[in-house]
Amino acid sequence: MDTAKILVPGLLVFALSYVVVALARNLPVMLLGAALAALGFGASNPTIQTLCIRTVEPERRGVASNTQYFGIDLGYFLGPFLGGMIYSRSDYSVMYLCTGVIPQIVCLILFVVTWRRLKKRLY
Numbered sequence: 256m257d258t259a260k261i262l263v264p265g266l267l268v269f270a271l272s273y274v275v276v277a278l279a280r281n282l283p284v285m286l287l288g289a290a291l292a293a294l295g296f297g298a299s300n301p302t303i304q305t306l307c308i309r310t311v312e313p314e315r316r317g318v319a320s321n322t323q324y325f326g327i328d329l330g331y332f333l334g335p336f337l338g339g340m341i342y343s344r345s346d347y348s349v350m351y352l353c354t355g356v357i358p359q360i361v362c363l364i365l366f367v368v369t370w371r372r373l374k375k376r377l378y
Contacts, residue, residue: 258305259366259367259370261298261299261302262303262306262366263363263366264298265294265295265298265299266363266366267363268295268298269291269296269298269299270295270355270356270359271291271295272288272290272291272294273288273351273352273354273356273359274352274355274356275288276288276289276292276351277348300327303323304320306373307322307323308320309377310373310376337354338350338354341353341354
């Protein structure tokens, strides 16, 4: 199956979850945002992992896999710091929109722009 058919909708749903959480004013809407986040992350993360492994030579797949997990850990480390800085200067909604939606839209644009070149590298 074409990776883009899974990754693009997954990232869009994940970005949408941040919008829903940013605009939530009650628990049911917050839970809807959480469900969308689980769906989007669940679709996009294994796809990104697969891309990381399939775009390198077989002997470098361990490095590619660990690099992807390092990126997630780096996001867990920097995200609260950046979110706190944004929150201290604005509000909760702006924090979620800036730290959730903008990075995912940037990643989505990078993926779409590089997909043809990346597709040629798949093993």
